[in-house]
Structures are given as structure tokens and as C-alpha cells.
Amino acid sequence: MSWNVRGVNRSPKQSEVRQVIAENKISLCAILESHVQPSNLNGICSRIFRNWSWSSNGNVCDKYSRVIVGWDTNVMDLMILSQSDQVVHTQITLKADRKVIFFSFIYAHNSYLLRRQLWQNLLIHNNFVNNQPWIVMGDFNTIMSLDESTSSSSSRNISMVELKDCILELEILDLKFSGLQYTWNQKPKGDSGLMKKLDRVMGNQVFNDVFPGSYVEFLPYRISDHTPAIISIPLSKKFCPKPFKFSNVLISHPGFKQVVTAGWNIEVEGYYMFSLIKKLKNLKKPLRKLLYDKGNLHTRVNKLRMEVDSVQRSIDADPFNQILREDHAALVFALNDAILDEERFLKQKAKVEWLKLGELKLLSTYLLEIDILLKLISYLCCIHQT
Structure with missing residues (x-):
């Protein structure tokens, strides 16, 4: 799961993240726009992830950790490959069948000029992935087409063009999904609210070939203005009988x-x-x-x-x-x-x-x-x- 929660310093938001993790049986969670200072990471992450392992990109951010990643060590092994203030690249090994997947968790900058560093970073990482299953998910902070926004704009801007060009060069596509179409709501209570599809879950062709039954669900916003994006990956888990115990x-x-x-x-x-x-x-x-x-x-x-x-x-x-x-x-x-x-x-x-x-x-x-x-x-x- 990736979720832009707009800060998890307050206990109600921490509780809600734990609730979504429990409800959907999440094993890997990326919290975006955490607003957590590096000195407070240990206490907050221990309350959210409990006995999970976790990491963040706080050491490469100016103010606070923009991306926090937590994972269940009973389900997978995770290694941080590289990170910047806009993306955390990871490699996970599923313990059930020892399959490897590359995950990149994104929280893009608001400025399209700063986002150019992210697009360049993804293109470099694509060479490292080298025909391995790869998922890119998170908050891209821009739409890709005009029908992904409720605004009345009729022309594509430079931000949309650059995202489209990057995705075409990476050769990744949106995974099949269900749930909410617009993943961001600017004014949930106002009459003139703006809604956009800023959050995406994308995968390369190798991922679709290796994990053909995977799908994504965009849940309701709850305590944020962004939807949680959850990807379900079916595993070919082998049946292991329980040890014999004489009663x-x-x-x-x-x-x-x-x-x-x-x-x-x-x-x-x-x-x-x-x-x-x-x-x-x-x-x-x-x-x-x-x-x-x-x-x-x-x-x-x-x-x-x-x-x-x-x-x-x-x-x-x-x-x-x-x-x-x-x-x-x-x-x-x-x-x-x-x-x-x-x-x-x-x-x-x-x-x-x-x-x-x-x-x-x-x-x-x-x-x-x-x-x-x-x-x-x-x-x-x-x-x-x-």
C-alpha cells in the first residue's frame, strides 16, 4: 500500500493507518508526506508498524521524512537500493516462493521543475532493474490526461507531457484497478472542489507476466485528501502440513x-x-x-x-x-x-x-x-x- 496521509504526527491518523493495514492485511506500506521529523521517527513508526521493520528517506530530505516504508519481515525481505527526497527504490523477496520484485515508492514535488529530477532518477533506475518485475507507485502530483481531472481545462500542460514521455520511455502501464477514479480531492467540503488522479500504481510488462492475477484498489480517503492505493499480488504458496502431534x-x-x-x-x-x-x-x-x-x-x-x-x-x-x-x-x-x-x-x-x-x-x-x-x-x- 502507498498512501499520502498529509502527516502522521497525531495519534488519530496513526490509528487510522494501522486500521487500514489490518483491514486489508497489508504486508508492505509506504506512508507519503509523513511530516515526521527524523528525531520522532522511531516513536511514531513503532506505534504504526508495531513489530514490523521500517525505513525512511529522512536523511536526504530538507525538513522531514517525505517517504516512510514499513514491511512485515515474516512475509518478505526488503532491501533499500537507493533513495532521494522524491523516491525510495527497494527490492523485496517474497518468502513464500522466493520471487523478487522491485518497488519504487514516489512522492513527487509540487513543482514540475523539481519533478524533472524524479523522472531522470526513474530512467536511470530502469536500467538497473533490467527486465525484472518492477512496480512504481505513489503520488505523482500530476495527471497524465485531461480526463483525469474535474477541471475545465482543455489543453495539456508541460507537466502532463513530461510525465507521459517518462512513462513511455520506462515502458510501464497502470495496473488494472477498481475503486475510486479520482485519487485526490482538493476541497471535500466545498462546492467548488477539484478532483484529480494524482496517485498511480504502475508496473512493467515483466511484472504482468510473472504476476498475472495482480490488481489494484483505490479505497476512500478517510482521514486524508488522498486515497490509499493497495496492490494485491497472488502468491503460489506451497502447502506445508502442520507437524504431527499425538493427542x-x-x-x-x-x-x-x-x-x-x-x-x-x-x-x-x-x-x-x-x-x-x-x-x-x-x-x-x-x-x-x-x-x-x-x-x-x-x-x-x-x-x-x-x-x-x-x-x-x-x-x-x-x-x-x-x-x-x-x-x-x-x-x-x-x-x-x-x-x-x-x-x-x-x-x-x-x-x-x-x-x-x-x-x-x-x-x-x-x-x-x-x-x-x-x-x-x-x-x-x-x-x-x-
Whole structure:
């Protein structure tokens, strides 16, 4: 996501940026026109990005950081390649499939004369990208065609011509998008407001070939006069099964012994240790199936409680109904069985947590003893030398 927020020094704007990140499951966010002084960056970025990593171009700006980039290190690795006061060039590596994408986050100057430095910077960086997936997104501070503004102007100005020429030379295009057409609103409350498409998300042909399902959404302005621009990139994430964990609940399952016996009677040729490991691995799938048949233990207990309550109310209204009494007996038996399963599961879970804490305490004790022993050895060595 890139978003010109017109300053994030106040807590309401920080909260709104966090909200948009959470709502849209953002993993990479560029805040434009931050108005944050370099001395305040650490505190503000830690409140917005929490446990993410972040960087800014504050060291190349005159007054404040114009672009702040935050990213989730669990999803991607990001490297800052170069930066100026108008653009931050990055390279990200997606951890899901190890694919590399170049991202350039733009906050262009208001003056078209100063924007010429940005266009030249992009042309130089294009040579570095060299046929790799590349996204250019942010606030360009100028439109590209007359239909991207609600003004009554009928002629193209030099700013529009220079942007158009730069884009043609870069060979990048707007990605398919949905949402708001005009990304900037000059006077949201006035009658004579001006609206323009100043924010864009553009990609080269290589990006479209490698990530064909990507799309952009321009959300409502909320606390800014610019829209957040969000690009969604589908990933070919490989399925990784969860590690096998044996649940003590399975022991009480009626088919447990039968499944284990069937798995253990399979003939496996090879050394005894290989045969043992192979049989244990073969048991994973049928044991997972047994646990799946149990369903969610907590949901099952709650459901049976409600059914027992309902039957007991029915018996109270019709005390001589034999069918209700038989149903009641079966449900009470099933409820007791479900409560025992839930209790076994929670006990095992608590024991695992206790063992983890115990291991940490034991490790810290060992480290303390080793530290004391090293100091004692050092002390004895000093005495021996004297």
C-alpha cells in the first residue's frame, strides 16, 4: 500500500493507518508526506508498524521524512537500493516462493521543475532493474490526461507531457484497478472542489507476466485528501502440513487399538530402526483421521450441553415420555465422554506449556552456573599467574 496521509504526527491518523493495514492485511506500506521529523521517527513508526521493520528517506530530505516504508519481515525481505527526497527504490523477496520484485515508492514535488529530477532518477533506475518485475507507485502530483481531472481545462500542460514521455520511455502501464477514479480531492467540503488522479500504481510488462492475477484498489480517503492505493499480488504458496502431534484424546477412541494394530502389522523390509520409523510415519495419517473424526472438542461439549438442556426441558413438560428419557440418557453419556476428552486435551496442553517454561528456567540456570564457573576459572588463572 502507498498512501499520502498529509502527516502522521497525531495519534488519530496513526490509528487510522494501522486500521487500514489490518483491514486489508497489508504486508508492505509506504506512508507519503509523513511530516515526521527524523528525531520522532522511531516513536511514531513503532506505534504504526508495531513489530514490523521500517525505513525512511529522512536523511536526504530538507525538513522531514517525505517517504516512510514499513514491511512485515515474516512475509518478505526488503532491501533499500537507493533513495532521494522524491523516491525510495527497494527490492523485496517474497518468502513464500522466493520471487523478487522491485518497488519504487514516489512522492513527487509540487513543482514540475523539481519533478524533472524524479523522472531522470526513474530512467536511470530502469536500467538497473533490467527486465525484472518492477512496480512504481505513489503520488505523482500530476495527471497524465485531461480526463483525469474535474477541471475545465482543455489543453495539456508541460507537466502532463513530461510525465507521459517518462512513462513511455520506462515502458510501464497502470495496473488494472477498481475503486475510486479520482485519487485526490482538493476541497471535500466545498462546492467548488477539484478532483484529480494524482496517485498511480504502475508496473512493467515483466511484472504482468510473472504476476498475472495482480490488481489494484483505490479505497476512500478517510482521514486524508488522498486515497490509499493497495496492490494485491497472488502468491503460489506451497502447502506445508502442520507437524504431527499425538493427542492423548485418541487413546479413548474405540478404533484406536485397531488402527495401531493394522499399522504395526505392515511388513517393512530393512534394518530394525528403519522399520520402526517407517511404521511410526505410516501411523500419522490414520491417527490424524481419528482426531479429525472427533471434531472440535470445545464446540462438541457446548453443543451437547445445549442438547441436554433442551431434552431436560422437554422431559419436564412430558415426564412420562420414554423416548425422551432414552435420548436424555444417551446425551448425558455423550456429554460426559466429551467433557473427559476436553479435559484430557487441556491437561496435555497445560503440561506442554509447563515443560516449555521449565526448560527455559533450566536453561537459564545452566547458563548462570556456566557464567559463575567461567569467572571462577578466570580468577584461579589470575592467582596462578601471580
